[in-house]
Amino acid sequence: MHLEAVLRSSTRHAKPAGVTLQYGTAGFRTKAEHLDHVMYRMGLLAALRSKKTKSVIGVMVTASHNPEEDNGVKLVDPMGEMLVQEWELYATNLVNAEEHELQTVLTNIIKQESINMQDESCVAIGRDTRPSSENLSLAVIDGVTALDSKYQDYGLVTTPQLHYIVCCRNTDGRYGEPTVEGYYQKLSKAFSALAKQSPDGGAGQKCLSIDGANGIGALKIKEMEEHLKSMLSLQLFNDGSIGKLNHACGADYVKVQQKPPEGMDLKPGERCCSFDGDADRIVYYYMDSDDRFHLLDGDKIATLISTFIKELLVKVDLKLNMGVVQTAYANGSSTRYLEEVMKVPVYCAKTGVKHLHHKAQEFDIGVYFEANGHGTVLFSKTAEEQIRHLTSAGANEESRKAAQMLEHVISLINQTVGDAISDMLVIEAILLLKGLTVQKWDEIYSDLPNRQLKVTVADRKVIDTTDAERRTVKPPGLQEKIDELVKGYNLSRAFVRPSGTEDVVRVYAEADTQDNADALVHEVCLAVF
Numbered sequence: 471m472h473l474e475a476v477l478r479s480s481t482r483h484a485k486p487a488g489v490t491l492q493y494g495t496a497g498f499r500t501k502a503e504h505l506d507h508v509m510y511r512m513g514l515l516a517a518l519r520s521k522k523t524k525s526v527i528g529v530m531v532t533a534s535h536n537p538e539e540d541n542g543v544k545l546v547d548p549m550g551e552m553l554v555q556e557w558e559l560y561a562t563n564l565v566n567a568e569e570h571e572l573q574t575v576l577t578n579i580i581k582q583e584s585i586n587m588q589d590e591s592c593v594a595i596g597r598d599t600r601p602s603s604e605n606l607s608l609a610v611i612d613g614v615t616a617l618d619s620k621y622q623d624y625g626l627v628t629t630p631q632l633h634y635i636v637c638c639r640n641t642d643g644r645y646g647e648p649t650v651e652g653y654y655q656k657l658s659k660a661f662s663a664l665a666k667q668s669p670d671g672g673a674g675q676k677c678l679s680i681d682g683a684n685g686i687g688a689l690k691i692k693e694m695e696e697h698l699k700s701m702l703s704l705q706l707f708n709d710g711s712i713g714k715l716n717h718a719c720g721a722d723y724v725k726v727q728q729k730p731p732e733g734m735d736l737k738p739g740e741r742c743c744s745f746d747g748d749a750d751r752i753v754y755y756y757m758d759s760d761d762r763f764h765l766l767d768g769d770k771i772a773t774l775i776s777t778f779i780k781e782l783l784v785k786v787d788l789k790l791n792m793g794v795v796q797t798a799y800a801n802g803s804s805t806r807y808l809e810e811v812m813k814v815p816v817y818c819a820k821t822g823v824k825h826l827h828h829k830a831q832e833f834d835i836g837v838y839f840e841a842n843g844h845g846t847v848l849f850s851k852t853a854e855e856q857i858r859h860l861t862s863a864g865a866n867e868e869s870r871k872a873a874q875m876l877e878h879v880i881s882l883i884n885q886t887v888g889d890a891i892s893d894m895l896v897i898e899a900i901l902l903l904k905g906l907t908v909q910k911w912d913e914i915y916s917d918l919p920n921r922q923l924k925v926t927v928a929d930r931k932v933i934d935t936t937d938a939e940r941r942t943v944k945p946p947g948l949q950e951k952i953d954e955l956v957k958g959y960n961l962s963r964a965f966v967r968p969s970g971t972e973d974v975v976r977v978y979a980e981a982d983t984q985d986n987a988d989a990l991v992h993e994v995c996l997a998v999f
């Protein structure tokens with residue numbers, strides 16, 4: 471195997487000796503200045519993955535909700551899904567190889583995967599608005615071209631837009647036109663078709679305030695808005711013109727701090743939402759007339775969407791099974807509501823979208839959301855076919871209309887990955903169609919007061935979990951301590967787990983009152999030390 475070109479270019483992207491990183495739930499993520507060699511090598515790996523799968527592979531340069539100084543990279547597989555698990559290991563090995571080991575590690579991957587280096591390959595590259603992202607994406611391109619692979623640089627795109635493009639490129643346009651323009655057209659067409667079905671055509675809906683987290687989502691929502699024309703009235707805050715990316719704003723800040731972002735003018739009762747730094751997460755919120763903050767997170771979104779879909783399924787009389795997938799962070803009230811009132815089966819997956827996505831694929835219709843607002847809906851081929859058939863062959867007008875609505879939801883939702891813009895449009899369409907205000911939506915169930923904290927420990931890996939991360943098995947005695955603390959409160963639950971993206975241990979607790987949730991979370995934090 472001749473890899474001279476690779477080794478030659480690698481000297482321009484040399485790995486600092488001794489630095490090691492792991493391909494975690496969100497790919498590689500660390501301070502931007504440590505990522506040049508990582509990007510170069512992920513360019514190499516993407517080219518290999520493309521040759522192996524004979525498909526276009528995506529590379530997204532972003533660190534999502536993390537500080538502006540950080541950056542990261544993740545690979546996108548052919549259908550727009552996250553990179554398969556076996557290749558995560560190759561990614562880790564490749565990135566951690568010292569310069570003199572690079573050739574051996576690459577050769578091993580090529581051999582193990584029987585990759586024919588003469589095969590064509592193409593890599594689709596996207597990046598967020600971080601100041602470091604442009605140079606880092608050039609390092610990716612150097613890696614891709616060192617293996618004589620083709621590439622297309624899509625420049626500034628949201629993470630879900632890149633996932634969409636990769637899926638379109640590999641399905642001969644069946645999923646849509648593989649451009650950002652194609653994305654806007656697909657979504658605006660579906661939204662318009664749904665909005666037209668609402669009693670007043672959307673005329674009565676009030677303006678939605680959007681916190682763009684000073685990131686790529688702000689840039690892209692402005693472009694989307696032009697396609698939406700007057701169908702949806704939006705007001706954008708934190709658009710990146712003054713503020714810093716994710717600083718005191720964005721979906722993660724709002725969810726974790728349980729307060730509105732800075733830089734946004736909130737009036738009582740107004741419907742607001744926040745995107746995260748790469749626009750794959752969204753949360754809604756509003757202030758009531760007593761100046762109390764109300765958060766509608768991923769759990770409330772999952773409930774709204776699954777209720778809407780279930781009602782349509784009854785109208786079309788299709789026996790498609792639907793399940794909702796959550797994580798340990800899902801509010802206990804949401805799980806109870808979905809299971810007991812909605813009679814929808816709920817499953818708990820490990821944190822990290824790929825785990826939820828895989829579980830959701832087991833259903834005809836799988837709705838998955840992390841409490842932090844990352845999620846989407848997956849429709850199986852069977853479900854899509856049956857629904858499409860009924861758009862014309864439905865037993866009566868009502869059933870045909872419901873099937874058409876489901877078909878538009880299928881077009882509007884980004885099935886490749888959670889997508890703030892697409893989820894926002896689905897939510898807005900449902901609120902319109904059901905004539906719901908944000909307050910009415912919020913009243914569907916009441917969240918249990920909760921608190922999430924992070925603690926820094928010497929080695930977070932000493933904590934090992936089971937039962938979808940809801941219980942610890944290591945270190946010995948910790949779970950017993952947590953059980954004992956939880957017993958001291960009503961309606962309480964608590965768990966700890968090592969973060970997959972930061973060098974911290976996350977601690978979560980819920981209880982009957984905010985004071986109790988706060989007290990419990992502090993007690994559990996102390997138990998972790």
Ligand code: NG1
Nearest residue numbers: 495496821822840842969970971972
């Ligand atoms: P970690 O750092 O493993 O908790 C965080 C989020 C995940 C997921 C990933 C990827 C929480 C509690 N955790 O993971 O849900 O979104 O980042 O971005 O929100």
Ligand code: ZN
Nearest residue numbers: 534746748750
């Ligand atoms: Zn994100």
